[in-house]
Amino acid sequence: MTQMRTPAGTTSVPAAEPQPVIEMRDISITFGAVRALDEVSVRLFPGEVHALMGENGAGKSTLIKALTGVYAIDAGVVTIDGERHEFSSPAAAQAAGISTVYQEVNLVPNLTVAENMLLGREPRRFGSIDVREMNRRARRTLLHLGIDVDPRTVLDEHPIAVQQLVAIARAVDVEAKVLILDEPTSSLDADEVEKLFTVMRRLREEGVAIVFVSHFLDQVYEIADRMTILRNGRLVEERMVADTTQLELVRLMIGRELEVLDRLDRAAPTTGAGSGTPLLTAVGLGRKNTLEATDLALYEGEVVGIAGLLGSGRTELARLLFGADTADTGELAVRSHTRRLRSPRHAIDRRIAFSSEDRKAEGVVGDLTVADNMLLALQASRGWLRPIPQGTRARLVKDYIEALDIRPADPTALMRNLSGGNQQKVLLARWLITEPEILILDEPTRGIDIGAKAQIQAKVAELAAQGLSVVFISAELEEVLRLSDRLVVMRDRRKIDERTNDDVSVRDVLEIIAGETRSEEDTHA
């Protein structure tokens, strides 16, 4: 039933000299004109956690997909235990002992834990599934990994973290030699991460080679032994984690772009604007079951940061300000003219721009080119009868590709082939091209790499200095604090605090969110 050692007999691994379980040599993969991987080599040793490091678009996902047989390799060699392999499908890779747990758990939510773990390999008795045996086997595996879950419970009842552990249990139950964990910790809290690491350590002791991909450097330093650093589809270096400082690692990952971060620190908080008449005023703006009546004023050239947990109402407020959802109470005035925003189009005509937190569903038009994506909002506001002249088009696109350092710098590339960070830059360009007076950015840096993040932050600071008003929403408090002149804190679908950002610390904000400080009235001197 279970698999799988290499088909053609296992080569005996010499005990002394460690030999990689898997070696990928000079792997290249090309999509159309884009070279996603360029002669990248990776070695995975048994009993090691190997971190794959790099920014978004560095080629980590592509490399994983090459290893798991999702993408065909254009050039290069994969050897497993010294034998050359070519995977034609994910199933073939799995048969060779390579198991993958993806970011989104892909198990069946309404089956039990045991059923999920043994899906497709159910023990049978008299032709039907032997439930008792199945539960017994699942329990044994879970126990072995130190996961405390009743195999008879339905998967759906458990938090994502547990589901993830079940996915891992399932993956190792097929006797994986290599376990690939792609961003396994992105939706876990600290305790859950610790649980995951315990399981990973146990597997490591048993000689499994674990590939770990994560954006969190601290986690990498806690769990990984060796790492391979990629940049722009090329191999930068293979390093032992213990011999590399975090600063060195960041440098290796982003290369020359580190200067951007330095520059940013100097660009940070602009002048404390907030004088004169506000550009935008919301009075009692609210929507049933979405947001309680909220007041907000936005002045020219200031950045208002909105802090709050997921579901606190920060996104909901942004959507009402833009007319993406319609408010059912309150008033919104732009330049003292009261407006009811009935649609995004309305807001755009009032020179408001909004970049949604859900890049993929609400921003990117994947099958159109980078150029078309950039010009979409401008074109929409001109109407279809007045196409943007060829010359203006080319100039705008070229300027913004340069200004935001979008890669590949090819206006005809399809949007869906870009990495997350570059897509985000294109979306930012889409709105800047409309020359807005008010720019609402909801999580503009989520899930993108440090380099792109720094570039976007720097751009926001620069724009505010030029007089643009920005509403900046992010789950990362450091980022909000670094950029904002004024800070709005939200909780439970309402605004609970507003203050000028002079030396507000992350701790302060957390205390406000946790409800440990005074109410709105007596803060803010």
Added chain:
Amino acid sequence: MPEPTSLVQRVLRHQLLWPVLALFVLLLVNVVAKPSFLDVRMQDGHLYGNLIDIVRNSAPVMLVALGMTLVIATRGIDLSVGAIAAIAAAVACTRIIGAGDEAALRTAVMAMTYAVVVCIVLGAWNGLLVSVLGIQPIIATLILMVAGRGISMAITDGQITTVNNPWFSDLASGFVLTLPLAFLVAVGMVLFTALLTRRTALGMLIEAVGINPEASRLAGVRARTIIWTVYAFSGLCAGLAGLVIAANTNSVNANSLGLWIELDAILAVVIGGTSLMGGRFSLAGTFVGALFIATLARTIPNIGIPSEVNYLFKAVVVIAVCLLQSPKARALLRVRRSGTPTLANGAPA
């Protein structure tokens, strides 16, 4: 090895390659069955021959498929085109009969204009259901697909109405510059649509709405107006097709005119490479697709397929063409031929 794309590669990758190839093969089959198939001769200043018949007969499907292409690009579908065609024919024919001078040019022009306007209104009705009321396109247009037949029956009192207007019949049987007028009308519409969508921003906005409606809305695209426009345009195209069909027989049978034409049109669109999932569309592809459908209709009698099985034959050919276009199916074929699946240029170890 990022080599510059050569001409051969560009041709091989071109999305029109497969539809054109399929059309070519179909013509070849005909020539094998009947060597004189491609002969075209000049007579009385007009061209005659199978090819000429094919392009003339392709006009209705081409027109309908044209409107359908834009509808499909917005993730929609228009099932009512056959019924709309019947209504157009019914309206035009009854107007011609009812006019004082049945054979006058003015009568024909007025009747056709009237019919086309009615069809635009009907298309706009579809657009209203889809874009404003948010009814699924397949259901929304199904309503008119069924009701439209009833409407055209009511207009003609359930009779087969025959008209006698030489100007009207010219729409189907007339020639201009040696070519059939019907074909020229269809080609003219294709070119007009190409200009309309590609020289303005309409095409890009239609595609944006089809690919990601919510992102388009948030970018300020008036998706509602665009969807409305494409359904109205589809109505217009269907109306023109109905007029061509009616002019061909100088009569209208509300029951059968344009029956199943929506399916031929959808096929033409798909063969032309526009995905039913919406998004990017190819008018050139639709043009070739419509020619393919018309050629196929001609092929069936020419190579002696018995009429009992002609639908079956058509289905088989369509499946073959669709498989040919599917990258997945092509990859499978390739695997079969070469034995191993992957590694285009795996370096020797």
